[in-house]
Amino acid sequence: MPDNQRIDLLKEQVSFLEARLTRYEELLHGSTLKRMLFGGGRRTKLSLLEILIALIVLLYTLVKIEVSLIFAVIIILSLVIILFSALQLNVIRKKNGKEKYQRMIDSLMAEKASMDKELDRLITQKGLE
Numbered sequence: 001m002p003d004n005q006r007i008d009l010l011k012e013q014v015s016f017l018e019a020r021l022t023r024y025e026e027l028l029h030g031s032t033l034k035r036m037l038f039g040g041g042r043r044t045k046l047s048l049l050e051i052l053i054a055l056i057v058l059l060y061t062l063v064k065i066e067v068s069l070i071f072a073v074i075i076i077l078s079l080v081i082i083l084f085s086a087l088q089l090n091v092i093r094k095k096n097g098k099e100k101y102q103r104m105i106d107s108l109m110a111e112k113a114s115m116d117k118e119l120d121r122l123i124t125q126k127g128l129e
Contacts, residue, residue, distance in 0.1 A: 003126045010119045017112045021105060028101040032093060039101070040092040047085040047092070054081040 027035050036044045058078040065071050 003122060007119065007122050007126070010115055010122065014112060014115050014119065017108055017115065021108050021112070024101050024105050024108065028098055028105065035096045035098075035101070036089065036092055039096045044089065044092050047088045050085040051082055051089075054078045054085070058082075 027039050037048075055078075058075065061071060061074045061078065065074070
């Protein structure tokens with residue numbers, strides 16, 4: 001591979017790393033909800049949606065349905081879904097702590113420094129030729 005292509009490829013990789021670093025730094029210094037939403041994956045979004053739907057069903061049941069056995073079953077199921085989703089969100093919150101993002105940032109910084117060093121070596125080598 002010619003030196004110009006290698007240099008361009010390394011520059012592209014460094015800019016990609018910088019973008020990832022920026023995102024992780026925003027998550028590190030952002031709110032817990034932001035870390036959960038953008039770092040917790042699909043499961044977080046589904047848990048929040050489950051809670052929202054269960055709350056809507058719960059409120060609808062309380063307002064529209066008269067007290068009966070079905071009323072009690074719907075209330076209990078709604079509360080179970082809310083509790084289960086809240087527990088899942090708590091686990092996700094603990095997994096996505098600030099330490100996780102700090103480790104990722106440290107790793108990416110080391111990788112970026114290594115790439116910058118290689119890029120400088122290639123540029124100086126090309127300049128000597």
